[in-house]
Amino acid sequence: MARCLPSLSLIPEAFARGEISYSKVRAMTRIADAENEAELLEFARHGTTAHVEKMVRYWRRIDRGDASRAAREERRGLSLWFTEDGSYEVRGRLNPEVGALLLKALEVAETRLYRAERNAGTAHKTSAEQRRAGIQYRAAKLL
Secondary structure, three states: OOOOHHHOOHHHHHHHOOOOOHHHHHHHOOOOOOOOHHHHHHHHHHOOHHHHHHHHHHHHHHHHHHHHHHHHHHHOEEEEEEOOOOOEEEEEEOOHHHHHHHHHHHHHHHHHHHHHHHHHOOHHHOOHHHHHHHHHHHHHHHO
């Protein structure tokens, strides 16, 4: 609290006037900065100390989530190599939304390929991984 309060103006003033309790100030100073001070103070004026504590916990969780999202964005990438034996090697790190979309697309294509193989009587010969790999082969033939 002692380190945070000198960098703020609204929260210390409201505390000095007796508008908010010590417990609320203590909670808010865990996350307060010049950008969010007014919003925190408004919440503290209308909520209980328990509400303020809970809001601070959620705020911290969101901030950590934003930091991990930013880190994920920095690490994302997708590489495709043509190997010596004529196959492709794929490596990548995708954000959750793109990864989920890719996974769903592969599952749909795999299901269609499995049904086609089942109708042709060859479904038992390939694994799910082989069918997924076959999707790229069939797509390349269409291009």
